[in-house]
Amino acid sequence: DQQVKQNSPSLSVQEGRISILNCDYTNSMFDYFLWYKKYPAEGPTFLISISSIKDKNEDGRFTVFLNKSAKHLSLHIVPSQPGDSAVYFCAASDGGTSYGKLTFGQGTILTVHP
């Protein structure tokens, strides 16, 4: 029973264009959402987050959008750079009974071509 899903295993984008990574969740108790980036042989690194009381959060080239009614969030990277090439994980947390516990998706491999 996978509660967070990233249905695109990979995404290929040209440098300078927009990258859009998508994530769907099923657990309506999730109220905090995060994106992590992972390079090979390294651990995941926090990128950006959003609370369920917001529908958008922006940090430089990265913007996360949350659509609670659709239980969908997306990460936009504009403009994409070759250094953005990595695995991106969507994660969610339930601040109630299990705060701190992150539920992750399977990850999407982003490749940004020069």
Place this chain on the structure above:
Amino acid sequence: EAGVTQFPSHSVIEKGQTVTLRCDPISGHDNLYWYRRVMGKEIKFLLHFVKESKQDESGMPNNRFLAERTGGTYSTLKVQPAELEDSGVYFCASSRGPGQITDTQYFGPGTRLTVL
């Protein structure tokens, strides 16, 4: 400030053997988490320590896994006896606390465990 460190980086053992993974969190971080990623799938939660106490161990697969956090500092995860399906990358993460949902979890580089 040193990040989360994990030892060893790789471990190859035979089925039935015992392996102990170690995690040193960022100094001063009360929260310590263990996660596992198997065969390129999702990263799955195993357990959460607050200082030396187990806050949530709902993700521990079975009683072959034993986690400890001595004195609220480093943590060990022992697998005994190891089975083939235990292969994967084990990540440790820490956060400062006191357990706010917005506390950022900082991950270590992981230990890649291969059980033959």
